[in-house]
Amino acid sequence: MKTLINLLLLFSFFTVFSQENKQIKDSIGKDILDNSYFVIENTLYKKAPNNLNSYKNISLGDITSIDLINSLEIVLFYSDFNSVIILDNQLNVIENIQFQDTILFVKKGITNKLWIYNYDARKIQLYDYKIKKATISSQVITDFEPIKMDGDFNSVRLIGANKTLVYNQYLNLIDTINH
Template sequence: MKNLLCLFLFFQMGTVSCQEKKWLATKIDTLQFQADSFIGFDTFGAYYYIKNNVLIKKNKTKTWQYKNLSLNKISKVDLQNPLNLVVFYENFNTVVLLDNQLNEIQKINFSENTIPILATATGLAFGNRLWIYNSLAQQIGLYDYLKSEFKTITVPFIGNIKPYDTNYNYFQWIDENQNWSRCNIFGKVTVLGKVPEFDLIQAISDSEIVYKKGDTLYYYTLNGNKTTIIHFNEKTFESFYYKDQILSIFTFKGITNYKITIP
């Protein structure tokens, strides 16, 4: 009986340990600034945020700003290429391309396209093109911004795109049923899996995400459906950004950067 009791307690302790598995993030530094939302940082170490609908870029020595009063609210900013930023104004069906000093390179109003486009998602793709989710046709396409040509690459699909993200080769999104899908530049759509409920989410690989639920940050991998709590100092926070093993936690007073190594 004594041996059985010890064995039971051993498995109970093991269960608790698995449920409370945490990764401890190591604090690097804190940057103070007033912002409404934090976008992220680029490969050159510059930080991007929005204050009063002005896009602000800041490094250690200089600050740049871009504002367009006629287009109103900024919906999304793509930082993939710091020399060619994509600023999306969904309410005006417009994208603005900016250089590394936030000078306007090109403004694209999709309402003026020969093929009707109502863009509800967009980002930078490979080869002078933009990813576009055209909600009029419920299809994903590629827009060549040098030739002003749009090409649809998927069949129509049912379901609303909630959060989405893009890189040069893929457009990925999560629908209202928590299904995580992606589309390549040839139009092939793959369902990667189902993700947990979240308030904010960021994909960091083909099978891994970091997400916020309440005031807790989690790492989740589709491989084994494993969830791990990421522990850091802030008790409450607005958003986060992860890149190159650096985790930025945003509050309205600025960001705190942490080092975290994800296996």
């Protein structure tokens, strides 16, 4: 009987212990202040040393991408609704942008601007979200199916299965990398 009680206690300990582990669906990364960002069940979390902030928007569907290049302007892209939400460092909404065209990729550009890949126009555009329009556009991109876009403040790279197109801050094609 004593052995049975010990076994029951042992199994209940393992059961309780295993339930305390939360699965992190997607670890996004860290900012320069060493705050961690992750997504659980379509909610963005920011874990700082002394607090935990979160942001969720169920009306826009699943988060397609998150750009942390500037932790003061975090960019969330929701492709289901062609929408971008820009958050401050406390995960409060700064801007809510609804695009009319089909947007495949969004990355943070310089101040108040976003690099977007407009699928309908087949162009990369530098979109100013304060004046609500594209200020610069690339030439039409033909015979190329992008699978990913990567960028920083001064350049953007459109990545395909066989090659990568590299553009400068004025959206001039400066390099084609075959892979």
